[in-house]
Amino acid sequence: MNILGIETSCDETAAAVVRDGREVLSSVVFTQIPLHSPYGGVVPEIASRAHVEKIGPVVGEAMERFRALGAGEIDEVAVTYGPGLSPALLVGLNAAKGLAKALGVPVVGMNHIEGHLHSPFIRDAGRDFSDLPDPVESCPALGLVVSGGNTVWVDMPEYGRYEVVGETLDDAAGEAFDKAAKMLGLGYPGGLKIDRISQAYAAERGRGDLIPFPKGRPREGVSALAGLPAGLCVSFSGLKTALLRYLQREGAALSAGERRNYGGYEVTPETARVAASYQEAIAQALADRTRAALARGRYRSFILGGGVSLNSRVREVLSSVCAEAGVRIVMAEAKFTGDNGAMIAALAYYRRNRGEDASLLDADPGLEIGGHR
Numbered sequence: 001m002n003i004l005g006i007e008t009s010c011d012e013t014a015a016a017v018v019r020d021g022r023e024v025l026s027s028v029v030f031t032q033i034p035l036h037s038p039y040g041g042v043v044p045e046i047a048s049r050a051h052v053e054k055i056g057p058v059v060g061e062a063m064e065r066f067r068a069l070g071a072g073e074i075d076e077v078a079v080t081y082g083p084g085l086s087p088a089l090l091v092g093l094n095a096a097k098g099l100a101k102a103l104g105v106p107v108v109g110m111n112h113i114e115g116h117l118h119s120p121f122i123r124d125a126g127r128d129f130s131d132l133p134d135p136v137e138s139c140p141a142l143g144l145v146v147s148g149g150n151t152v153w154v155d156m157p158e159y160g161r162y163e164v165v166g167e168t169l170d171d172a173a174g175e176a177f178d179k180a181a182k183m184l185g186l187g188y189p190g191g192l193k194i195d196r197i198s199q200a201y202a203a204e205r206g207r208g209d210l211i212p213f214p215k216g217r218p219r220e221g222v223s224a225l226a227g228l229p230a231g232l233c234v235s236f237s238g239l240k241t242a243l244l245r246y247l248q249r250e251g252a253a254l255s256a257g258e259r260r261n262y263g264g265y266e267v268t269p270e271t272a273r274v275a276a277s278y279q280e281a282i283a284q285a286l287a288d289r290t291r292a293a294l295a296r297g298r299y300r301s302f303i304l305g306g307g308v309s310l311n312s313r314v315r316e317v318l319s320s321v322c323a324e325a326g327v328r329i330v331m332a333e334a335k336f337t338g339d340n341g342a343m344i345a346a347l348a349y350y351r352r353n354r355g356e357d358a359s360l361l362d363a364d365p366g367l368e369i370g371g372h373r
Contacts, residue, residue: 005345009084082367
């Protein structure tokens with residue numbers, strides 16, 4: 001079964017065709033980073049306009065690559081309808097409805113977060129799939145989606161059943177990285193820059209002299225927990241404040257010394273140390289919550305998805321946590337960690353029989369995981 005997936009929840013315009021929920025036949029992603037960089041973050045109005053301009057060419061290229069393979073016809077169209085930015089979601093949703101009508105096939109709405117939880121189970125066509133676990137057989141599983149807009153731990157007793165057991169109470173991890181990069185003068189987006197600088201610093205000096213920034217543990221009883229256990233939730237607002245105060249006190253030190261190349265970026269050694277310290281705080285915060293969540297049940301797998309799952313230190317510490325717990329970690333390939341249409345098309349193959357045709361759907365910016373139509 002060939003499913004065309006469309007994803008426009010934030011600042012990537014993406015389309016892909018996936019066969020039988022695993023094999024990616026074509027995938028095209030247009031990133032809007034250059035458009036949003038001057039503003040230090042995603043501007044919804046700019047994002048939606050860019051989606052309108054690019055949705056046609058992106059879908060057209062994905063379809064052209066698919067047809068060049070001679071792999072048959074499109075059997076269904078899947079599209080993200082939430083969560084995300086409402087104007088952006090509407091562009092993809094309307095395009096999917098029109099395309100499905102033109103092709104004479106059903107259209108189904110998919111949950112963006114669930115797409116990230118399926119992203120570790122897909123590969124490009126022609127690759128060896130023998131070592132790739134089956135998503136259904138991987139459950140019961142603990143999932144973590146960690147991205148620019150989401151940081152959420154999900155219990156998956158079986159495939160397609162989800163219960164949020166922990167989440168961020170404020171900023172997502174990716175947003176925390178971007179705001180830190182702005183404070184450090186590294187520009188937007190900041191996650192990859194901080195990671196590369198941190199890797200280079202750790203390789204040169206280790207992690208023995210890192211600044212002990214807070215790991216974002218919320219207090220029991222705060223209303224923002226909404227009934228979730230504090231030990232499985234995280235708050236990055238205190239970490240950002242700690243960084244700001246440190247820079248206010250020690251800002252002169254960051255400018256002192258000769259700038260050197262750390263991971264391809266010219267910064268002072270003290271700037272590199274601060275970046276590495278900040279990254280370590282986020283990575284260890286994610287590790288602490290994951291360790292606690294894994295201890296709550298018997299899991300076959302830990303499923304890791306989302307753009308921040310590409311961070312080298314996050315992968316390293318979470319792999320270590322899973323090894324300690326005796327749980328297999330399943331991570332998305334680098335090209336499928338960010339927002340992409342392949343994860344939406346692949347998810348639809350496994351979830352296509354759940355719910356009604358999406359031709360009547362509207363965008364749902366606040367859609368919770370497990371919500372389907």
